Amino acid sequence: MEEENNIPKVYDPAEVEKKWYAYWIEHGYFHQPVDRSRKPFSVVIPPPNITGKLHMGHALDNTLQDILVRWHRMMGDNTCWLPGYDHAGLATQIKVEEELKKKEGLTRYDLGREEFLKRVWKWKEEYGDRIVTQLKSLGISCDWDRQRFTMDEGLSRAVREAFVSLYEKGLIYKGTRIINWCVNCRTALSDVEVEHQDDDGHLWYVKYPIEGEKDRYLTIATSRPETIPGDTAVAVNPDDDRYKDLVGKQVRLPIMDRLIPIVADEYVDVKFGTGAVKITPAHDPNDYEVGQRQKLDSITVIGLDGKMTKESGRYEGQDRYECRKNIVKDLDDLGLLVKIEDAPHAVGHCQRCHHVVEPLISTQWFVKMKPLVKAAVECVEDGRVEFVPNRFTKTYTTWMDNIHDWCISRQIWWGHRIPVWYCDDCGAQMASRTDLTECPKCHSKHIHQDEDALDTWFSSGLWPFSTFGWPDKTDELKQFYPTSVLVTGYDIIFFWVARMITLGMEFMKDIPFHHVFIHGLVRDEQGRKMSKSLGNGIDPLEVVDKYGADTLRFMLITGNTPGNDMRFYWNRIEATRNFANKIWNASRFALMNLDGYDAKAKRAPFTLADQWILSRLQHTIKDVTSFLERFELGEAGRLIYDFIWGEVCDWYIELIKPRLYNKENPEERATAQYVLCKVLGDAMKLLHPYMPFITEEIWQHLPHEGSSIMIAPWPVADEALMNDDVEASMTVMMDAIKAIRNMRAEVNAAPGKKAPAIILADETFRPVFEAHKEYVQRLGTVDTLTLGDSRDAAPENAMTAVVNGAKVYLPLKGLIDVEKELARLQKEADGAARELKRVEGKLSNENFLSKAPEAVVEKERTKKTEIETRLNGLNEQMEQLRKL
C-alpha cells in the first residue's frame, strides 16, 4: 500500500463544520451591503422566541431558507437574510414568573412592574440568544450584523408609529366586549390564541318555573350550570309552536329567585336540546349577541380570577368548577334537575398554559379588521403574494373573509406598553408617538399611561419592514422590501402571515413578500407530533453532533414535498450520512489521482465517457435550477443525489480509472483529471445550498478559483455540451454491461473473476462498442470481448440477453442449466410479448393515430421495432437451446 494520502476514509463532520462556519463569519460572506445595481433577494427569519430551544421545526424552516438564500447568493443577487428574535410577551413572562416562583418564591406582583421587567431583561440577556447560537450550528447563513429584536428601540418605535397611526384613523379602539380571558394567565387573549378541543362534558336539563302558571316549567339544557346566576333571559325560537304562547312571559330563575323574560330569537335551534336556551350575556359569546339584540342586562358572575363574584349570591368566592357541582346539587335538591346527559363539548383552552378560557365582558383594545383586510385579500387573490403550495391561499382567504376584530391588549407587563395616556383631570385619552408628561389638552401633569401591553403578534406583524428601519425611509427598506419569500409552517398562517400582509399593505402600501413558502411539521417515526409531554422530540443538536449538520439538512429537505408533514427517521439519517461519506470518498479518489495536474497542460480530446458525463452534468444543472425556481427543493436534491451517486460514482469514475492510473499518457490523464474536477466542482456547487460544509471542504481541496464555494457563481447549463447521441451510445453500452452482470449473477458464474463475452451490435452501435471495448471489459468483468454484427449467427452454448441495439452472449459452456436458461428467456420473452401487444394495440387504433401528437406516435413506432428485435433475438436463442 503506497497510500500516502492522509485524507481519512470516513468523513468526520464535527471539525470541518466548525472550521468553515468560523471562516465564513470571519470573511463576512453573510453580510452584503445594499447594492441598488443588483437584483435584491431578501428574507426575514421567522423570529424565534427568546424562550425557545431549537427543535426540528426550526431546523427544517431555517434549512429551507438557507438553501434559497445560499442559492441566490451564488446567483449573484444582492442577498440579505435578516435574523432576529421575538420577545414573545406572554410566553416569556410565564417562563420568568415560573423561575421567580421556583427560585425566590415570589410573584411578579411582589416585585412590581419595574423590578419585574428588569428581571425579564436580565433573563433575556442571559438566555435570549441561546437559540441563535443553536441556529448557527445548522450552518445557516444569516446576516448576523443585521440581527433585530422586537423590543429594540427601532422596532419599538415602529410599534408606536403603527399603533398611533391606526388609532388616529379610528382603526384601533377601546371597547367593552365579550373577550377570551385566561384566568390562569390573567389576561385577555385574541381568538387565535384560544385552542378548541372536545372535552367530555354533560348537558344538564333544568326546569325553570313559569311565573304565574302553577306547575308549569320551561326546561332548558345547559353545559355550564355555574352560569345560571348570570342568566338574564330564556330564549326560544320565534317559530317554535311549543313555546309560542310563552314569549313575553317570565320564568323564575332557580336558586337566584329572580324573574327573567322569555324572549324569541332566531339563534335558537328548535331541534337541539329542549328548544329553550338560557341566556347569559356575560359569559357566552352567543348569548352576548342575543343580549345585544334583545337589550338584555348582563350580569358578571365569574370574575377575572375564575371565582364566583358577589353577583352569584351564596356562591361568591367559590371556584367556577366547585360552584358548578354545588349548583347542580342544589338544583337536584330543589327537584328542578330533570336529567343529565353526556355530551362532548368544544372548550377553549389557553394556547400558552392550556387552562380553560373563560368568555368574559371586559374593556380592551381592538383593531378594526374589516377595513384593513380588503387590500390584504386582494393582493393574494391577484397573485402578487403567492402561497406555495397554492392550496394555502384558500385557507388564508376564507379566514380573512370571516375575520373578527383583533383584541390586542394583554394584561401583562413584558411587551410594548400601549402608548395611550389618560388625563386624571380632564379625562382625555390620547395615543402618542412619544411619552407624555402632561395632558396636551388641559396641561395637567396628572396623567397616567395605560397599564396593558400589546399582543406579541402586533410587533411581529410589522417584522418585514420594521426590521429594515421603518418608519424611516432607509436604503435597506427601498432595496429589500418587499422581501422575496417568507418561509414558515402552516400552523402560523393566521397568527403571523395574515397580520404581516395586512399591516404591510396598510403601512407600506405594498406586499411584504412575493412568496409564502409553507412547510409542514416534522413528526416522529410513528407520525406523532413531537411534543414535550410525549417526550418524543428529537433534538436537532443531537443529530448534528452525531451525524453533522449537512446530513440533518439534506435529510429534512429530501423525501418530502412542500406543505406536507414529514417523519423523522433515524434510518433516513443514516442513509444520508452514507451519501455524505460517498461524496467524501469520491472526492478523496479525485484528490489521490490529481498529482501532477495542471489545468493549463495539453489535453487529449474528450472520450465518450467524458462527453457523456459532461452532457449529464448540463442536464442536471438545468433541471436542478428549474426545480429550485419552483421551490421543489426535495426534487432538486434528489437529482443532485442521483447524479453524483448514480452517474459520477457508479459509472464515470469507474470508466476513467485506467486513464488516471496510466501516467504514461499525460494528455489523456490530464483530460480525465480536468473533466473529473469540472464535474465534481459543479456538483459541489449544486449541492452546496443543501450541504454547505462538506461541499466547502471538498471544493477547497479541489482546484478552484475564489475564496469560498459559497460565493462561487452558480453553474449555468451549457447547451453545447448536451449531446443526445453520446447519451444514446452510453446507454447502449451501459445496458450491455448490466446485461452481462445480470446473466453472470443468475448462474453465479465465475464470481469475482473475468470471463469472455460476445456482443453483436447493429450498425449504429457497433463502432461505439469497437471504440470502447474496454468499457465493457472493465465494468462487465470481461476478459475477451468478441464483437460482431447483429446479423451474425448467434454463438452456441451461450446465455443471451437482447438490449436495444445489441445482443449480448456469455459463452458459459457447462455452467448453463438448459432448462433454467430456457425458463429465464421465456420469462423475458413473455414480458416483451405483452409489451408488444400493447404497443401494437395502440398503433392499430385509428383514434390514436389521428389524435395523438405525431411525436408520441413516432415514439410508439420505434418502441415497436425495438421490442420486435428483442423478441426475435430471444426466440432465436430459445430455439437454439432446445436443439441441445
Next chain:
RNA sequence: GGAACUAUAGCUCAGAUGGUUAGAGUACCACGUUGACAUCGUGGGGGUCACUGGUUCGAGUCCAGUUAGUUCCACCA
C-alpha cells in the same frame, strides 16, 4: 357543520403542464475485500398506484362519488 390534505413496493416517501416497461431509500435474498468508499459494490425478488364510475385515442396523474386516516376552521346551549 364547513374546508383542506393523505391513500403508490414490508416500511418511509418521490412521481410539474395526462403518453416511462411506475421510481428511490430502507428492509429482505444471493454473490463480491478488482488500487475512493463494507457508511461499499453487483445482481435479484417485491406494486390490479384505496374503491366505484366518468372525461380522453390514452389516467397513478383530470372530474364526480365512496371508504379510511390526518389536520384546520366553526357560537349549536
